[in-house]
Amino acid sequence: MSQYNIQDNVNCFNVWNNYTVADEKSNILAWLSPLEPRIRHHDIRTRRVDGVGEWFLQTEEYRNWFGGIRGSESDGSALFCCGGPGVGKTYIR
C-alpha cells in the first residue's frame, strides 16, 4: 500500500514538473516577443500559387546562399532579393 502511494506521488510530481517546465517555456516565449508572424505566414501561403517562382530556387544566388558557398560578390551568408512593387518578392520569400 505504501509502495503504491509513493509511486502515485512520483507520478503526480512528474506531471506537475512537466507542466511547470512547459508552462515556463511558453511564458518565456511570450516574454521574448508578443508578435505572431505566423498569422501573416498563413495568409501569404494561402494566397501563393504553387509553381510560381520555382525558378528562383535554381538560381546560383539562392543555391550559394543556402549552401553557404562564397560567390563572386558575397561570402554566401546573406541574400538580398529586390524588385519593384508587386513583382512577387513576398511570395518568393
Added chain:
Amino acid sequence: MREKVLEERKVLLISCDASSLVIDTLCKQAMREDAAVACFYLDFAAREEQSPAAILGSVLKQVVGGLDDVPEKIVKAFRDRGKVIGGQRLALGEIVEFLRDISSSRCTFICIDALDECPARHRAGLLDSLNQILQKSPGARIFLTGRPHVGGEVERHPAGRAATRSITPTKGDIVIFLRAKLREDTMPDAMDESLEQEIIQNIPEAVSEM
C-alpha cells in the same frame, strides 16, 4: 564543405506552417538537417512597433520555440526580469547575443520581408544587428527582400556578405498564375476555349513588355 556539415546534422525545424516559397522550401530542406528557420514580415502600417529589438525578439522567439530546452542564459534573464507583469524585455544587444549563441552551433535561416517598409532609423540598426550575428556565427544565413532603393544600405552593412538578386515574374510564372485564377472562376459559363487561350497568350506578353 558547409553543405557536407549541414547534411551531417540532425533535424530541428521551426515554423513548419511558414508561408512563402523560400520559407516552405527551407522547412522541407531543414527536415534533413539541424536547421532553424525564422521569419518576419515588415509592414509600413506597423512601423512604430517594428523596432530592431521587436523584429529580432520575434525571430529569437521562433528559434527558441523550436529548441527542446530554453538556453540557460535566457531562462536566467527571464527569471530575473520577466516574471513581473509587463516585466522588462531584452535589450537589442542581448537578443543579438542570444541569436549569435544559438546560430553558432546550429544552422539558422533568418528571413526578413519588405526591408523597405522599415523606417530608415530602424533599418540601419536592424542591418547592423544582422551583421553582428553573421560575423560571429558561421551557421547563420540571412535572406532579405525589399525594393531596389534599399540595396545600397544592404551592401554597406553586411559589407561583402550579401549577394543581390533582382526579381521579375517570368512569362511561365504569369501563365501558371492565370491558369490558377481561371480555375477559380465563379462564372465558368462566361468563358470559352478561345477566350481562355487569348488570356493565356496575351496577358503574359503584355506584362513582359511593361
